[in-house]
Amino acid sequence: MKNTLIIGGGIAGSSLAIQLMKRGVGVTLLDRGKNHSSAVASGMVNPMVFRRMNLSWRVDEMLPYARDFYLELEDTLKAKFYDTLRIRRFFSSEQERGYWEKKQHEVEYQKYLTLHYDFDEKVPLAKNEFGSGIVKKAFWIRSKRFMEKMHLFLKEQKVLQYGQFEPAKFILEELSYDGSIYDSIVFCCGSDNDKIPYFNQANIQHNRGQILHIESSELSQHELWNRKGFILPVGEEKFMLGATYEWNEPSLNITAQAREKLEEVFQTITEASYEVHGQTVGMRPTVADRRPVMGEHPEHRGLFIFNGLGTKGYMLAPLLSLEMAQYMTEGIALHKEVAFSRFYK
């Protein structure tokens, strides 16, 4: 494979560009220049899925690879955006606490979970009736800075071009776009996948998320607090309070209901005082079975998709972009759960 056109420069498309460039493939990355997911995400890489109280999919492979990927990129992009993160989960009931106690002794959970009995009484201002547990090995990426630096680098490398993919400039039969012929074209359009005619079967849904940006001198600056939502310290007494999950809401409007809901979340976690300084909104590209979508189109050879990163783009994109690049350049099979062919009967 000599040259690839990637449409969409969020974390999926940008990571894939990096992986293909490392393999000597000539890459052109076309991005609209407006990002509503990767650049607004809170950027946490959490080994747990709290909603279901289980480990994140393929966490033992995804998490260490992602950490090394971002640390290496800090050198390449000459910027700092990686921080370790200690996550404190306040339990909502005795039952949840019991469940956690049991889980933390299971082999696969041991390295990610602990209980902190002594410390529990000392967590100031927290509503801590049922105790709390700590998640280990988490980290977070300052997503806005990361995406800005990534784009700057890809622009300097003459890989990134800003512009909208225009179907009128595309000739499917010869895989040409705007007069240039490619070996492959990969669509990484996030929640705008429904505007691309070739991969509609994946039915990527719009899962809108909103975050409040708050300031407080009373909250812990050293750990994230979580119960029904999260309070993430981002430095200088500033925090992200998030996030909502609003299904099939395609508009990117900030809403008063979301603010109300997030403030309620805050009050279930802590009595600390705070001020709201802003509110942001974004869209998670999510598939019904909660697995990414990757692979080649069964009818149109040379057309690929890499999408559906859902709520976990920062955890999944690094290793999945490597696997996508290996699939495209060496024919190494993709993980069976991500195949686009699962939608194509």
Ligand SMILES: Cc1cc2nc3c(=O)[nH]c(=O)nc-3n(C[C@H](O)[C@H](O)[C@H](O)COP(=O)(O)OP(=O)(O)OC[C@H]3O[C@@H](n4cnc5c(N)ncnc54)[C@H](O)[C@@H]3O)c2cc1C
């Ligand atoms: C509020 C919120 C909080 C989140 N928090 C976290 C978190 O803590 N941890 C985590 O791992 N994940 C989090 N996520 C999820 C994460 O943001 C997504 O999984 C990830 O960003 C998806 O990346 P993507 O590259 O697939 O999509 P996107 O980032 O949406 O990128 C798609 C790109 O394609 C471009 N594009 C689309 N159509 C075209 C076209 N026709 N022509 C040219 N360009 C086009 C767009 O401009 C965009 O830049 C959060 C998301 C939200 C909304």
